[in-house]
Amino acid sequence: MKTTLIRSACLSLCGAAALTLAAGARAQSISPKQMADALHAVMAADRTVYTRLIVNRLQNEEKLLKATEHWKDEKTLVLPAQMFRYGSEEVAKTNKDFSYSLLSSWPVNKQNAPRTPVEKEGLESVAKTPAQPFYKEETLGGKKYFTAVYADRAVAPACVTCHNDHKDSPRKDFKIGDTMGGVVIRIPI
Numbered sequence: 001m002k003t004t005l006i007r008s009a010c011l012s013l014c015g016a017a018a019l020t021l022a023a024g025a026r027a028q029s030i031s032p033k034q035m036a037d038a039l040h041a042v043m044a045a046d047r048t049v050y051t052r053l054i055v056n057r058l059q060n061e062e063k064l065l066k067a068t069e070h071w072k073d074e075k076t077l078v079l080p081a082q083m084f085r086y087g088s089e090e091v092a093k094t095n096k097d098f099s100y101s102l103l104s105s106w107p108v109n110k111q112n113a114p115r116t117p118v119e120k121e122g123l124e125s126v127a128k129t130p131a132q133p134f135y136k137e138e139t140l141g142g143k144k145y146f147t148a149v150y151a152d153r154a155v156a157p158a159c160v161t162c163h164n165d166h167k168d169s170p171r172k173d174f175k176i177g178d179t180m181g182g183v184v185i186r187i188p189i
């Protein structure tokens with residue numbers, strides 16, 4: 001009798017505990033949107049830190065070393081956009097599903113042009129409303145993805161002058177504050 005009581009008390013208690021845990025686990029699960037937003041926050045922070053502490057300090061303040069596209073031959077610093085691309089290529093080596101890139105409707109490097117209708121739509125959307133990220137599901141090769149696009153804006157005069165003067169740039173009228181492209185993050189769902 002006693003053991004039955006104890007057992008049933010335990011069962012209901014443990015059941016309640018299990019339910020609480022399950023509810024807790026549900027409450028703690030991360031949505032694709034939250035994951036994309038968090039990844040983007042890290043990417044944007046790294047991009048800013050590299051630009052500010054490495055490129056801006058060594059090139060603009062100390063005048064020791066420039067950042068140029070042909071950094072290997074010219075023995076200069078890697079451009080921030082190249083730094084970003086090399087990082088995403090490194091991730092792609094070990095992670096086949098999740099991916100990210102810095103794209104533009106007016107790319108200097110043709111590799112950075114949008115390829116899917118959702119990428120095109122996302123870049124157009126953040127060019128119009130930069131403060132509002134773009135989110136959409138897309139199916140590629142039979143797999144479903146959550147795709148997020150975040151505006152990449154001309155935050156410094158160097159962004160504008162370098163792109164406007166670049167021989168391969170299809171657009172020559174960027175102004176400070178303009179959206180120059182977007183970070184695309186793709187997560188399998």
Ligand code: HEC
Pocket residue numbers: 051067068069079081082085102103104106107108109110112152153154155156158159160162163180181182
């Ligand atoms: C000294 C020249 C230079 C500066 C300064 C520069 N860029 Fe670029 N940017 C490039 C080049 C070259 C590429 C192509 C890199 C590659 O090979 O992927 C590029 C790539 C990009 C791309 C990807 C699409 C494309 O055009 O290929 C975006 C978006 C971009 N830059 C935005 C910016 C922003 C925003 C800034 C300022 C914070 C900036 N750039 C500063 C030269 C520059």
